Amino acid sequence: MNTPTLETGRLILRKFTEYDLEALFLILKDEEVNRFLPWYPIKDLEETKKFYEERYASKYAQPQAYAYAICLKEDNYPIGYIKVDMEEHHDFGYGLRKEFWHKGIVSEAGKAVVEQVKNDGLPYITATHDRNNPRSGNVMRACGMKYCYTYQELWQPKNFLVEFRLYQLNFTKEDNWMYKEYWDKYPIHFIEKL
Numbered sequence: 001m002n003t004p005t006l007e008t009g010r011l012i013l014r015k016f017t018e019y020d021l022e023a024l025f026l027i028l029k030d031e032e033v034n035r036f037l038p039w040y041p042i043k044d045l046e047e048t049k050k051f052y053e054e055r056y057a058s059k060y061a062q063p064q065a066y067a068y069a070i071c072l073k074e075d076n077y078p079i080g081y082i083k084v085d086m087e088e089h090h091d092f093g094y095g096l097r098k099e100f101w102h103k104g105i106v107s108e109a110g111k112a113v114v115e116q117v118k119n120d121g122l123p124y125i126t127a128t129h130d131r132n133n134p135r136s137g138n139v140m141r142a143c144g145m146k147y148c149y150t151y152q153e154l155w156q157p158k159n160f161l162v163e164f165r166l167y168q169l170n171f172t173k174e175d176n177w178m179y180k181e182y183w184d185k186y187p188i189h190f191i192e193k194l
């Protein structure tokens with residue numbers, strides 16, 4: 001099972017291909033869209049190709065992965081991305097071109113991806129967002145995730161201190177099971193009253 005195409009009311013969620021490099025570049029080059037992401041805005045198509053190979057083509061070569069382009073049905077052109085990793089954290093992440101924010105697009109995509117990974121038997125997903133990026137937490141809650149704790153990390157490669165909020169959604173684990181990896185790894189951690 002690798003990134004099976006999904007359809008929602010307004011969207012097609014599908015694999016990126018090497019024909020989507022220009023679309024991917026438009027997503028990755030924007031300063032604001034990439035501010036809270038663990039990479040710097042991409043400068044040109046050559047860097048985009050490298051990004052595609054490292055973060056998409058290599059995942060599509062694995063037996064199981066969820067690494068989607070978010071496209072509107074009318075043109076099937078990628079305007080964002082959404083993924084769930086297969087590493088132990090099963091990290092859920094997303095990004096969307098700014099001109100498409102405030103329309104519920106990522107929440108719509110997120111609900112479909114969450115349903116897919118649940119049906120495919122993943123035990124849980126986690127997601128983290130910078131406290132200064134609360135819009136991302138809104139998407140997590142819209143997808144049914146619950147806040148668990150906050151931790152401080154000297155974040156790389158941007159090398160500044162970030163307080164991340166960890167959200168989680170359990171599928172096969174019992175409701176109150178918590179992914180404690182970041183809590184154990186980072187000594188500054190606490191639970192906020194949200």
Ligand SMILES: CC(C)(COP(=O)(O)OP(=O)(O)OC[C@H]1O[C@@H](n2cnc3c(N)ncnc32)[C@H](O)[C@@H]1OP(=O)(O)O)[C@@H](O)C(=O)NCCC(=O)NCCS
Nearest residue numbers: 033036094095096101102103104105106107128129135136
């Ligand atoms: C995080 C990010 C994806 C959120 O985008 P978004 O458009 O706010 O997300 P949603 O899809 O949940 O849309 C919710 C908004 O759409 C509105 N909306 C409009 N139509 C809607 C509909 N049919 N259904 C649901 N919401 C709808 C909601 O009211 C809400 O409005 P608001 O923006 O005024 O609060 C976006 O800000 C982004 O790409 N940021 C940069 C990348 C990033 O930070 N990624 C996360 C790293 S942890």
